[in-house]
Amino acid sequence: MTGKNARQNAILRQVSGNATSLEVETRYSLLPSQEVVIGRDPSCQVVLDAMLYRMVSRRHAAVRPLTSSLDAESSWLICDLASANGTYLNGQRLQGCQQLMNGDQITLGHDGPEFVFEYEQNELQATAITPSATTPLPPANSYPAATSTFYQPPTKAADSLSFTQLFPIISTGKDLTRKAYLIPGILTVVFVVLMFATVGQQANQIIVAIYIAFAAYYFIYQLCGKPKPWWVLCASALTTAVILLTPVLDLFIFVFRDLLPGNLPSEQEPITLTELLVRMFFGAGLMEELLKAIPLLLAFLIAKVVPSPWRERIGVAEPLDGILLGTASAVGFTLLETLGQYVPTITQNISAQSGLETGQLVGLQLLIPRILGSVAGHMAYSGYFGYFIGLAVLKPSRSWQILPVGYLTAAGLHALWNATGLFNSLLLVIVGVLSYAFLMAAILKARALSPTRSQNFATRFLGPK
Secondary structure, eight states, rough: OOOEEEEHHHHHHHHEEHHHHOOOOOEEHHHHHHHHHHHHSTTTSOOTTTTTTTSOOOOOHHHHHHHOOOSSSOOOEEOOSSSOEEETTEEEOSEEEEOOOOOOEEEEEESOOEEEEEEEEEEEESSSSOOOSSSSOOOGGSSSSOOTTSSOOOOOGGOOOHHHSSHHHHHTTHHHHHOOOOOHHHHHHHHHHHHHHTTHHHHHHHHHHHHHHHHHHHHHHHOOOOOOOOHHHHHHHHHHHHHTSSSSHHHHHHIIIIIISSOOTTTTTOOHHHHHHHHHHHIIIIIIHHHHHHHHHHHHHHHOOOOOOOOHSSSSHHHHHHHHHHHHHHHHHHHIIIIIIIIHHHHHHHHHOOOOHHHHHHHHHHHHHHHHHHTHHHHHHHHHHHHHHHHHHGGGGGGHHHHHHHHHHHHHHHHHHHHHHTTHHHHHHHHHHHHHHHHHHHHHHHHHHHHHHGTTTTTTTOOOO
């Protein structure tokens, strides 16, 4: 049994771009049984020219049906597929998916091609037998291939060869910096050339140390996923390094190692593990973690007196800010401690016994694990404490409870690392792994708590573009 039902067909109408400049209206019909992907990739249902629309990602956005019933009122979603330049709905940047209404304007990129979503009334024959209401609809990506109702690229498109396919660097544009790690690659090349140029010189150790520290910090930065200006992070590291060269360090040593039971033992002094832990807790853990937290306090205070957007760029407003600034501060501490204390000491001692070249080689061998290991050492403790500092800013009424927990935990992990390293290498591995796990757990929790989670480049959907 059949009858006539009034039905709304949906279409996408391109209203800007090179197609419209030729006075040819491009319309794409939408079926209630298939999603439409828009992008530069030939596999998309709506294919845009790569040379004309460089701001459009390979798979930029998708229009998805909410129902496939023949007699039900159709409705549609527009979804951004993690495109580089974003999808805009009626002038507002789209986050995730949103239902489309008649007349909605869709723009790919801030100034890219524009489409209008419209409904058309159409009379069509529909059978009285409809799918059962209890039968679940298949997911959008399981529907059959597009029928002739869709716009399909010419069959020869799959075999065609474009200029940008032969010379891909012409069309990649901003993707090189955003998705291809171009800047880290450039820095790596620069540092490699500098390493070759300084072989056998003391400057070589400095260059190697800075590069390893940069690589370790970049790993943490990518995991955090919150953009923070590079100069703010460098300022945090430099502030800590400068503090270590000022009388402020002497004040900290006096308080934590003279007034408090944090006097560190000499190499010849017999000491139990328990006593060593207590001394390390005060003389290394509490002292150094508080010292490394000074840049976070300064950033918080400075942000209070500067206007927006500087306040957000500089300050500590959430746990991710605390982790990023805390780990950057740890980088400055590690570099100065390693290059200013440990490496020169071991280099001089070995050089006096076996010559300068041997001393420099042993110094380099010590430098690499100390800097690289900061991810499970100084960066782990300071980043973990930074999480609690940011959490206290986010929840100020609970700061009296939050800050002591973070401070004591970070100091405890620091003391365990320093103490176990003198007794057992296996215990040192366990403490290092534990410290790293604590930092990673803090990063994951900070991303979940972040007020700007939707803009986080580490948590957004990283599908094909």
